[in-house]
Amino acid sequence: xxxxxxxxxxxxxxxxxxxxxxxxxxxxxxxxxxxxxxxxxxxxxxxxxxxxxxxxxxxxxxxxxxxxxxxxxxxxxxxxxxxxxxxxxxxxxxxxxxxxxxxxxxxxxxxxxxxxxxxxxxxxxxxxxxxxxxxxxxxxxxxxxxxxxxxxxxxxxxxxx
Numbered sequence: 001x002x003x004x005x006x007x008x009x010x011x012x013x014x015x016x017x018x019x020x021x022x023x024x025x026x027x028x029x030x031x032x033x034x035x036x037x038x039x040x041x042x043x044x045x046x047x048x049x050x051x052x053x054x055x056x057x058x059x060x061x062x063x064x065x066x067x068x069x070x071x072x073x074x075x076x077x078x079x080x081x082x083x084x085x086x087x088x089x090x091x092x093x094x095x096x097x098x099x100x101x102x103x104x105x106x107x108x109x110x111x112x113x114x115x116x117x118x119x120x121x122x123x124x125x126x127x128x129x130x131x132x133x134x135x136x137x138x139x140x141x142x143x144x145x146x147x148x149x150x151x152x153x154x155x156x157x158x159x160x161x
Contacts, residue, residue, distance in 0.1 A: 006032040007040050011047045019048055022058055026065055035066045071106045071113035073151050075099075076130040080119035087140070088127040092116060094141035095129075098148050111155060112148070 010028045014021050022044070029040050036059050045052040059065040077083075077092045092114075096102055099112045106113040122128045125137030129144065136147065 007037075007043055011043060014047070017048060019050055019054075022048060022050075022055065023062070026055075026059055030065060034069045037067075066104065066115075068106055069110070069113075070115070071111050072155075073112050074115065074132055075112060075148075076115045076117050076120070077103070078118075078120040078122070078126070078128045078130075079116045080123065080126075082123035082126040083120075083128055086126040086138075090141045091127055091129060091139055091144050094144050095148070098145050111152070 007029055010025065010032055013028070014025055017025065025044055025048075026036060029044070030036055033040060041052050041055045041059065045055045048055070059067075075095055077088055077095060079088055079092070092103065095114050099107055099114065101107055101112070101114060103114045103116045120128050120130060120135070122135060122137065125135075127139050129136050129139050131147065131151070136143070
């Protein structure tokens with residue numbers, strides 16, 4: 001099923017929905033699509049009878065929504081208080097430096113993306129990151145650099161670009 005037909009299916013589930021269903025619709029579309037595309041914003045606006053600028057405004061207000069696809073390897077860096085105190089800023093800086101992207105972006109090859117999160121709930125293990133849902137505790141900038149290199153090497157040996 002194409003991405004757009006999946007978006008249409010989400011909108012069908014909301015029939016005669018009004019503006020109060022905007023956030024659940026966006027959540028469902030992101031679940032289906034992996035992100036909120038420009039065409040999805042336009043479809044939602046038309047479906048709800050509101051300007052696309054309003055849909056976009058709501059989607060940009062909440063950091064749960066993203067506007068580009070995440071990478072095959074999604075790096076989430078905790079920026080909660082405990083992680084911050086224990087050095088997550090340098091971990092984030094290393095991720096951005098090694099991958100050549102900023103938080104919220106995906107590498108051109110689609111292999112990596114970085115996201116910052118407010119808290120992962122593992123404060124006793126700070127600083128914490130998650131790569132594809134696998135948690136790494138007491139991470140340092142150097143440990144992160146090594147993890148990324150290991151993933152790149154594994155991807156290369158598996159035939160990825």
